[in-house]
Amino acid sequence: MNTELTPTEPPQKGRSDLTSIASIGTGNMGTALIKGIMSADEKLDVRATTNSAASAKALAEELPSAAITSLEDDAGANRKAAAGADFVFLGVKPWMMADTVADLAPSLDANTVLVSMAAGVAIADLATLAPKNKIVRIMPNTPSAIGHGVIALAPSAEVDETTVDTLRTLLSGAGLVVALDETEIPAMTGISGSGVAYFFLLAETMIAAGVKMGLSEETAKQMVVATADGAGRLLSEKPDPSAQRQAVSSKGGTTLAGLQTFIDAGLFDIAEAAAQAAGNRSLEMEKENSQVING
Template sequence: MMKKIVFLGCGSMGEAILGGMLAAGVSPTSVTVTVRRPERANELVERHGVTALASNEESGANAEAVQGASVVILGVKPVGIIDLCREISTALDPSAVVISVAAAVSLEQLEGALRPGQPVVRSMPNTPLKVGRGVVALSGGSSVEEHHLADAHAIFDGSGVVLDVPEEQQNAVSAISGSGPAYAFYLAEAMAAAGEALGLAPEIAQVLARETVAGAGMMLAEPGANATELRRAVTSPKGTTEQAIATFDRQGLPAIVKAGAESAAARAAEITAELSGE
């Protein structure tokens, strides 16, 4: 029997997950999506062939959608997750696995807003899921069994690499992979600015930086690739790259990246506390 999969909220990240899942072979007839606006619902129907409900038109759309579902993906912003869990709690099948993609919302908070024993998985996807190169970290709750995790893996497998981590590592995951794409974009910005400072035309500097970062990322994505080995292969003794890397080290770039990641992880913990009213 085909499993019913429901997306509650489907913004850009949710649609990236949905697209990867459908590309991996899941039938659109098994998928129901709820969004606020009817225009967005119609867009998703036309683009993906799924069933879509608009909560602005149907006040009970979320509870209606989850009835009989095997997998429910919570795709709303962190501030709205707990209220959404309470809204659908009694409509969920007790065996349905609920997957949250909201950053900083803990399993304890999710489980506390659902019926006791409801299987819950916390996930941390990142934006490269939109191009099939994402990475997703999953943490299972107290009632999650192996088959629930398998269902969660199946949702994300079509969009990137899926890893299982203890929940206490989720803030670190968020700091590295969740926020990480912004670090790469920031590096590309800095490289383009440096190129301009060296006399390149802005449009030339931007293309050089963009394509270099994108190309390096593709090399890193090759099976067995290692960042340290790739860097060393480009760094000839006494050459220009070696000089640049030595300057980065003297200026403390590794320590700066570490401090930034620590700040991101600390902010995630603060958000969790804020959502708990602490």
């Protein structure tokens, strides 16, 4: 691990032909994304920052070939990591974006592209914070860590095709990349960025149900995890959820009895309301963060 990182001694010196990326704020999502990207391209020059030294230490184990620094060890860590990077991924919490980008912006190269993964921070507001840099807004999800994420990509109008292609190639190491208009990000968040958690919630409820019906927690968990894995793989190979559901359902059988319970409880409405709630919250956060950024 390179923990000493200064502008005069860039990490991976002599590798200027390689794409360099900096990850500013590398927690759950930043780590998942950078892990996915790095596993597909081991030659990348990667710098990553955290707030605390303890998080930097833990991150170094997850991303052994990256140069990791923390603000606790060096107040200039973000600026130094971002210096000269081709792409700077912004992975701090949405409400920290204003201070973090305002601190970084003066030391960024004009060619550096800022890639924000924050929910509820609009491109126009990021552009206010970093007026000389091009901005791409993305919305990833956590399976990016194992190359099975979904990453929505919304470039601002100034970002050229070549840059979008390079970023798309980088992100494709983390999963499926889908180019969207920024106005579509709330919907994507509602079904995928946040949506992955709905599947985890369903898994939790099914494990609890199995335990209530007499299985041990360990057995129930093992079965539900394997069932989710099998369902996901099958759906991926044959992407028609309705057909897959029907293939499980025998006339007068057990599955229809279970499915009817979901339908009677209003599952379609619940799923729609959940996606809407997440999407609406994304829009609300855009307004809140815009007020913070623009005063």
